[in-house]
Amino acid sequence: MKPPRFSYHDPTTVEEALGLLTRHGDAAKILAGGQSLMPMLNFRLVRPGHVIDINRLGDLATVVPGPDGGLQIGALVRQRALERSALIRERCPLMALALPFVGHAQIRARGTLGGSLAHGDPAAELPAVMVALGARLTLRSARGRRTIAAEDFFLSSLATALAPDELLTEIALPPWPARTGSSLQEVAIRRGDFALGGVAATLTLDAQGRVGDARIVCFGVGPRPVRATAAERSLVGGAPSATALAEAGRLASASVEPSDDIHASGAYRKRLAGVLAARALATALESAAALAA
């Protein structure tokens, strides 16, 4: 099919975009990379009266090292640009690991970080990575500006904390902690397909080689990224033994309640979350240990 009729706007400043959102709010959709919105338009699953194309907002397409050693990433930065960025590899290894799993190269060439987050697909990798990293998102509207933790941003399947007049403009990542390894594991029918389930994890060793911190975020197994807090707590302060990682995997599995669909049963996905969590932690531990050595 073809997109339904809509009024097309291509503002050149953020203020202009926010003005359009104030005016058209609920009747408008933001067009960033378009790799999720365009299919929905082509299939007429959405019929917005207004499409606000933000691709001319060049200010939102930059990656800037943060003053604290973190990163400030404009919402419009393409996934392919992030994949090629030495700064991302150096300051945010988990995102570098995750990007090759996001769609295909041809999709990442247009897809943006902000678009993936604002779309809020529960099977998407980048929302889970943002939750694992403790990213903070800047939301702007004509009313002002607020920041929100990634963990509070994703509400449910394709639903986020964005108000109808708000635009996600920037993602701030904290500095990568010392002695921290990370991993992203997922199972999909084919590389680039939607994940049947996946886990993004980071693991930080303290000076004594015990687990100082752990983040375990499951995706594709619930309506939004699920942080396996019980599994995280079980690791902190202890030795990262094989037994401890296996137990964390079991707890991660217990923390999700995935449902059945045509691709896999809920029971399979629940088991998968545990297996992938243990695998992600083991891989993260290897790189953390290499960094600590």
Added chain:
Amino acid sequence: MTETRDIALAVNGQPRRATVETRTTLVDLLREEFRLTGTHVGCEHGVCGACTVLVDGEAVRGCLLLAVQADGARVETVESLAPDPEHLNPLQTELVRHHGVQCGFCTGGILMSLTAALRDNPRPTETEIRDTLAGHLCRCTGYQGMVDAVLALVESR
């Protein structure tokens, strides 16, 4: 009410102008307006890859970009590959030689993705070639002939 825009872009090195409905996708502009029908329309949701073209050098889905968004862009389609109507380029030649083509529906998109990937990295490994092909569906060849074709091309360089 029909909303239109005037746009100007470079298609296969030629400056082109068009008046497009704002909801028209790039692939429909290329096919319907410019009659460049080597780029095919398959799934219209970015999965099959048949509509893949290069926009400012990047392989993208022609069905997931509005034509108005290509205003000012440099677009390359499969029609730009052959040096003249009688000859194929080396990638096309190898694809034919290794039976990487059967019905041809997916071929235009695959050629454009491989073209972009080979510009990025002229000596891809088999894994890298398969990664590029993963963004395409081919229901005839089983992909092996395409992989062999690119490996042969790399070998011949």
